[in-house]
Each structure stands twice: as structure tokens, then as C-alpha cells.
Amino acid sequence: MKRSGNKPAVLTVVFAASLLALSVQAASRSGNNAINGVDLLSGYNRLWTPGATWNTGTPTAFGAPILQRNIQYVVDLAKTRTQAQEIAAYYDDRRDQSYSLISGLGSLANGYLAGSGAFTTIPVFDASTQTTKYNDNGNGAGDAKAQLGKVVQLVQAIRNDASTTPAKNAYQYPRPWRQASVDIVPLSLRPALSTTPQSDGGFPSGHTNAAYLAAMGFGYAVPQRLGEELFRASELGNNRIVAGMHSPLDVIGGRITATYFAIDNLVNNAQLRSDAFVQAQAYFAQQCGGDINTCVDRIDPATDQQSQHAQDKALYTARMTYGFAPVGPTNLAPVVPVNAEVLLETRFPYLTASQRRDILASTELSSGYVVIDESNGYGRLNLMAAADGYAAFTGNVSVNMDASQGGFNAHDA
Template structure:
């Protein structure tokens, strides 16, 4: 759930020194509890001990397509799960000759599939009929039930440059992005004669790069770069899995796309979808330089893949494999040492130019990027984006293998989220990918490296489980997500969260981790009642904020003296902003009360702000927005405030 910024009403606040006003509620000297116990070493996500795509990406060459194998081609190998569904004829049987040495290709006919049946099977064998039938039936249902809007989008997503299509996920930044890249397209409608005439996009797809575009050329070069070694042709030629309309005449290809169908079935494989892979590559590149729209842009990438199904041109397996292929290719290029300067410069140039184009600053840019409404930004609804991303990640396939296999994280995959979670270490980002991974057992997705199970949408919302100590150190001076971020996953586990640094982190999930929370600096804000999990909360520095629609819960709460603040956004006169099941021990520090919602007290009202199983100690100062005087009353279980103008 997205939370609107709180009104700035600090100008009306007046701090009131209380120096033990109201008394203390404990026997003898106040005993400050120890911080939640350390939960051991941080979690890790070791690199799988298999051949890594990022180390062998250069083997995925279009020119090698006719002779690509699992052993020789990274793009073929990463999709090897398809062999559980479908066994193609081997390359050598099709070619009728011995494979040449690597890098040498004899001049033979373009088709290596001659002599096989022209019935959609290309001479292969279905190994899992349940999955195959589901795959084709899905397309039949999708194409017979598509809406007019989906039909039009399917046409655009087929005929337009994929880079241009993906940019409409930029929301409020779309116009600035397209102007800065100088992107163009000639596909702006569905021509009346499109059913008989093939229209190709005469635009420039990703825009103008290099020195010809002084303000944004580096960004365009970067987006183009991530597609290097990204051909899907080797996989198409190896797997030889036909397009859905060749498997079933019930598949209804969009009429305006009939001229785009190939007339040579034997060389027109459906697995994997080149459009889907390219859309994912473009989406990941754009999300890398505009992480403020990370989830929205990735949502558009997967939507373009679904358009291929709705068009009747590809099946869910084709599209799923395109996502996997695209993720691996982008990671391989981002991890390449030769591209480190380009990606850093592209990120910097994107922010400088887009801020200037939108009249924003480092402080206002992120909020502007998220300022659209459904009438102006069709990706403005987080819950819809999340649901669609999950659906498009599996397409409802039955799980055909273990559903509880431990997640593994591919070598180099952490680079995909390094600008989205810049304050985490590379190893921490790997753990985020591990804890947010999709379930195991789905067709094609259980590759040995782990590409198929990556859930990058969820990874953008931080950890989904804590194991050991999870130390988050945010440096607000670096700006962007280093200064402020929000995690929305449901976090489980037995670990402990330690928030350090000057930045601000919001937690918004239905969290259940048990190891506790320790705040030493900066801001840690609860935007859900269970934001702090099921453990103790300990504030030795910084500001803890309770800002949820219902009272924020803690097992125990401890606040030390000094530069510590508990900020409570009051919900009503009787509903405490923070409820503690056990002891609440207040060794000093400040308490700040604000009223961001509809509830506003009047002079003379008494507000319950803190409830506990046992309340001990007092705050040094209390601030209530809009009131000049406040009288606290500490009981053994509650703190109430009576306000006066």
C-alpha cells in the first residue's frame, strides 16, 4: 500500500521539557534492558557451482545458431528446462553433416531443419503432454477472449520498436525520456489495410546515442549495450518448438499481424520469444538508470511479453523463456568490467537530464516520478502491478517438480538491483534475490543457476526473510534511495534488523521476524502495524516513527536517553499509536506527536499515545503538533497526554 507524505505541520509544534513530570513507574532505579541479542552471521547466497552465464555470455552468438548446443552456447543452456517438456531433433540430424569447428561455418542453405514434418512439430517429441497442452490451450483462450484494447496493444508491441514501447512505463517521466533520447516511432495507429500490408517501424527504437545527443547519448548507448550477445536465434534453432498457431488452428492471430507471420515454419521457432527477451533487456536497462520507476518499468517489460501471447504469435513458455534469457543477458553485460564506466555515467546522465527536464531536484525527483494517477499513468497502482507481475512470471503452469527446492542466485544477478538498493552490499543484494525468489517446480524456470526463479519486482521491495544479523547502513548524503527507501515485502525469519546511518527506511509488510529491531541512527518508520515483526524494538539513536493506519505493535520497546525520538502519528483520542505487549522502558529521549489523518484534537482533549504490558520511565521532552502545552500522565501501562492551546 502506498502511503501519502505526511503534512508538514512542524511549525506549529512546541517542545515542552518534562524532566520526570508525571513520575516514573518502576521500583528503584530504572533498569535499561540490553539490546536484542545478535542472531549470528548474516545470511549468504553462494554462487552455484555450475558454468555461469555471465562468464560465458560471449558464446551466445547469432552466427553460431545452427550449431549451438547446451555445451557450447549460454543462451541455449540457460533454457535447458525446456527439455523436460519437449525434445527437439538434434542439430546434426537436421543438418545431415558433422558440426564444423567453433567459429567456422560452411556456406549451406539457411534452413537446418529441411526434411522434417511441416505440421508444427518440426519432428520433435512432446515429453510432458500436460504442460504442452496447457501451454497451447492458454493461447487459444487468450486469443479468443482478448479485448479490443489488448488487440491494439498487441499490434503496437509487435510492430513498434520494443524500446519505444517500454518507455510508456516511465509515467510522469515518459515525455522527458522520449524527448531526451530523441526516440521516434512511425507506428501510431493500426492502419485499415494492416491485414494485408506489413508495416515496419521506421523510428529509431531507443533513440539517438553517442555524441550526436550530448545530453542523453550515453544513456542511449547504455540501453543499446545491454543487448550485446543477446540473440535468441540460437535457442530458436536448438529447441525448434513451433509457434502456437502452428500447433492449433484455434489460435486466433491478431488479423492486423497476419502479414507478419513467417512463411517458412521450419525456421520460425517460437521458443524463445525474441520480442519478450528484448523487452526485458530494455526494461532492465531503463530501470537501472531510472530506479525510481523500477517496478513499473519491469511490469511493462512483462506486459509486452504477454502481448505476444495475446497476439497469437507466442506461447507462455516462449514468453517465460524470453524473460529468463533477457535477465541473464543484461546481468552479463552489466557485470562486464568493460562496461562499468558506461553504466555509472549513464545513471548520472539520466538523473541530471531528467531532473532538468522536469524541473525537479534530488529531493523532489523521486516523488515526481511517482506522482501520476491512473488517468495519466496506467502503472500507477502498485497492487495491480504486483499481481500482474506474479501472474506473468508463471502463467499459472502446474508445478512439475519439487515445490520446496531452496533458491539459488546466479553469479552476477545482484547487479540487476544495484541502483534500486544501492545502500546494500553486493552480498546483501544476493540474499534479497534469494529470499524473494519464485517458488520452485514450474516448467522451464528451475535452471541450475537460478535465473528462472528471480522475482525482480519483489526484490525491489527489499528482503523477504531475515537470517542472522541484517545491518542496513544508509547514507543520506548520497541522495536517492540512499536517503530514503521503502520495503513492502512480508519479512519472516529469526534474524535481527539493525538500522544504521543517516537515511530513512520505511517498513510496510505483514512482518513476522523474531530476532528484534535495533535503531542506532537515521529514521526507521513503520507504515504497517506489524512493520517491526514479532521481536523487541530498541532505540539507541535516531527516530522511530509509528505511522500506520492501525497501532504499531512491538513485543518490547526500549528507548535510551540522548538523541533519540519516538514519533507517533496519533490515530484517535483513545487508540494508542504504539502498543507494546511486554515492557516499554523509556530511559529518556523525545516523544513527538503528529496528526496526519482526519483526527485532530481540541484543547482539553486527552490522547492515549502509548500502551504497554508495563510502562517504566519517562521521556525527557514531549512535542505535540499544534499545541503549546501538554500534560503527560504516566500510568503503569499507558501514557496519555492532555493538550492545551
């Protein structure tokens, strides 16, 4: 929908229902972090039985072929890894994940760097990475006292108390290079390999968890790039597989935990999320000559790695399952967790909370996938698809857009 010229200040549109019916179920939650990573990922128990030590766990009879494919996927990918892929995987391994996700802002990224003071200390990739472990002593999303300090604080708050360590300790699933061979890890990342396997489990991926958390923070403050931020998180997660550091199921697990923690922390930081959105929109409007869309609409594929939207969304969706076959009913009703609609609050400000939940239901992944099905709905949410709006209508949908409020209230498609 686009509005311009002498059209009314308030536009009301009613969409008719399609024949596709969708139902919504709510996953119950209570208290801060009442559901932790261990609970959310309980489906892994169908695949893997942890041992008394890190190297004594065993696949279940049901899980053995699935976990064999899980590791073989990493081994096969290592054989075709290009230098460009190695470099991307190196940076996503060594840099703070919040800093890495700034690139998801596309044409706004340089403005964000200037307004946040964000920096990394990881040097340019060269031969020295094969012998030296570089640690990032930068400031991640930036400086909380900078012009975009509220956005920085929001990303930090979303990542707060959102660790994958409890799940790693509970499931004790070794990283792929410990199951296959260190040879699947590129030379540039060998200095970074942990020597303490007992505290370095593979499932779920902590880097992936952190990347999605940052993506949802940036995407809330700058919803004009919500889909692209989510795809950037998907890229970082995939780079963990490219690096031989994690398996597809590790990455799926990290996406699931991040979705839960992001919703929980956004809900618990209502004033901060509001302040961060207002600050980001005002800052970028000024940076873009009065209208943030002036910058957002200017897509340069040479510098914006998230510029092929349809292709990116298809890849994002494929990475939700990494090609694993369904093992259960594929026609179960959508499950939208409580408060999940907060993730779309700034992207669809002209819709009600119930309507945003309907978007999440209409776009989510079908059922049938192990680990994902047992995640109380968090694993089935296809957030990149949801950022584009409804996939189907279950009834007449009334949309009320007030142009005086600006942003997506005045202009959307």
C-alpha cells in the same frame, strides 16, 4: 524509511532477523556469454524433442500434457481478446521493444522522449494494418548523441549479443498459430506472419527477451521506475500470447534469457552503466524542479499504465509461471546467479552487494517448475518483488544511509 528535517546526515538502522531462513547458491559462469540461451533453457528437453525439420518435433511423454495446456492457453485467450488488447498487442509486435518500454517510465516518459530523441515510425492503428505490414524504422531507445545518450547506449549495450536465435534453432518449437490455427492471430497482425517457419521458432520469445533487456537498462538508469519497467516488460511478453504469436512457455523462456544477458552485459559495461545512471538522474532532477521524486511521486492512473503497484506485482509474479503446476520439489534453496546483484545496484545503493543478493534470494520464486528450475537460477529471480526490498531477514541487517549522496541514500521506503 524516510528521512527529513534535522535528522543526522547518516542514518544507521539494524533490522532483526525473522524466523524464515533462506540460503543462497551461486550459479557458476565464466567468460562472456559462456551460458547461452540453449544451455539456460535445457529443461525444455524434458518436454519436447526437436525433429530434423521445424515440423517434425514431438512432445515427450512427460511433456505432452504440459505442452497441450501451453497451446490451449493461447487458443482460449484468443477467444476473449478485446479490441483494446489487440491494439496493445499490435503495437508491441510492430514497434521496437526499446521504444515500447519507454512508457514504463510513467510520468518521466515524455521527458525521456524529449531528451533521447526516441521515435517510432509505426503509424496509428487503423484498418490498414489488416492489409499492410508496417516495419519500425525508428531509433528504439533513442539517439546516442542526444542529452540522454548514455542511457540510450546502455540500453543498446544490454541488448547487444543477446539473441534468442540459437535457442530457437535448437529447440525448433513451432509458434502456437502453426500448431493450432492462423485464426488465433488478430487480423491486424496477419500481414506480419512469417512465411519461413524453419527460421521462425516459437521458443523462446525474442520480443520478450528484448523487452526485459530494455526494461533492465531503463530500470538501472532510473531505478525509481525499476519495478514498473519490469512490469511493462511482463505486459509486452503477455501481449505476445494475446497476439497468438507465442505461448506462455515461449514468454517464460524469453524472460529467462534476458535476465542472463542483462546481468552479463551490465557487468561488462561498468563505466557506461555508471555514466548512464548519473546522466539520467541529473537530467530528470532538472526536469522535475530539482528532485526526480517530484515527478515520480505524481502518479496519474489515466496515463501511467503501471500505477497499481500491488496488483501489478501480483500479476507479474503469476506470469512467471502462467499457472503451470510444479513438477518437482517446491522447497529447494534459492539460487542466486553470480553477479545478479548488479540489477539492484542503483535501486539499493546503501546496501552491500551481499545484501542485494540476500534480497534476490528472499524474494525469488519457489522451486518445482520445469524449464525454470533448470535455468541456473535466472528463471527463479522475481525482480519486480526484489525491487521492493527484502521479503525476509536471515540475520540482523544493518542499513547505512548517507543523505549527502542523495537519491535512495537520502530517501527510501
